[in-house]
Amino acid sequence: MDPGAIKEEIANSIRTAIPALNCFGYCPDSVPEPCFYVGEIEIDFDRAFQRGMDEMRVTCRLLVSRADDRAGQRALDTYLSGSGASSIKAAFHAARGAPGQPALGGLCDDLHLTRVQGYRMYEVGEVxxxxxxxxxxxxxxG
Incomplete structure (x- = not known):
């Protein structure tokens, strides 16, 4: 698997599904809100014999405005919903492709949004x- 290509295709997939969301396959220096970006990765090599499978865990971040506390958190909740036009979960599900087909346009066998964590205030620069x-x-x- 090519980590760089996978990160970019994750961002492209989310951007395609949710056009109003600014999406990056890397950690941007400045954050245009609302923003989704791919951050840290962890790779476990050799999960099957003969380089048969690698496993990657990717931490992505979703950031929204805090200009109004209630409206900002409502917007965040909409993106984190399990379904709907602005659901990142639904966008990841679409990026998996059809049953039996590789995910992310053939870059990997499968992907799955497994967890949301760290629902809190984030600071980027001074914002x-x-x-x-x-x-x-x-x-x-592998």
Whole structure:
């Protein structure tokens, strides 16, 4: 699996599903809100014999405005919903492709948004945002 290509395709997939969301396959220096970006990755090599499978865990972040505390958190909740036009969970599900087909346009075998954590205030530079981390599990050929 190519981590750089996977990070970019995750951002492209979310951008396609939710056009109003600014999406990056890397950690941006400045954050245009609302913003989704791919952050840290962890890779476990050799999860199957003969380089048969690697596993990657990707931490993505979702940041929204905190100009109004209630409206900002409502917006965050909408993106974190399990379904709907602005649901990141639904966007990840669409990026998996059809049953039996590889995910992310063939870059990996499968991916799954497994968890949301860190629902809190984040600071980027001197600007504060409401946000959350999204943990994505990706498997593919080694």
């Amino acid at each position: 504060k945002f409401y946000g959350a981390e999204l943990i994505v599990r990706i498997i593919g050929e």
